[in-house]
Amino acid sequence: MKIIRTGQLMIGVAALGVALHAHAQADASAAAGASAAVSASSGSKASSRSADRALRRRILTALAKEKGMRASGITVRATNGDVLLEGWVPEQAQIEQATRVAQGVQGVKSVRNTLTLSTF
Template identity: 65%
Template structure:
């Protein structure tokens, strides 16, 4: 019985180690392929995305009548995703309008929900 249990644990450990190794190699190869296929003029760096995200969050925080504490912002190549919640229905559309006015924003996808708690 103990021999079977030891064999099962050894096999499980082997499968896990192989999957980690395969995942690490696939991720690196895929990244290199994607980066190589992007034209230099179209690539956006993570720093650019973070800067855009900060500008959007700042604009949302300064907007009068908008409670932005429940809003999460994701930015990729000028496309902004608004997620989270706001306490009033009118603030959902207001958040999208404010975001669209931020320099560098190309598109806004609004996935905000209403939460009254």
């Protein structure tokens, strides 16, 4: 009788162990899936920021190379191809010139120019 009782108890413990192991694996895989989704989302944000920085550098380089353009007072902000030009230039003609130069850079979708005229 004791042997039967002990056998039943051992079978019950084994079944409980298997059930807990299966439950733990399901929780781990769900957590891994959620972690992968968060990682992919932050990865796309990081690559988007990297692309924005690269576009900003290309625009600043193009402005600096442009003949007759004084780009030292210009700040460029880029977000997903949308560009904002801020700051100042010493001549009125350079305001429109800066817009044309930025529009000519590959990857630019739109340009908003808020440059002002300053003789400093």
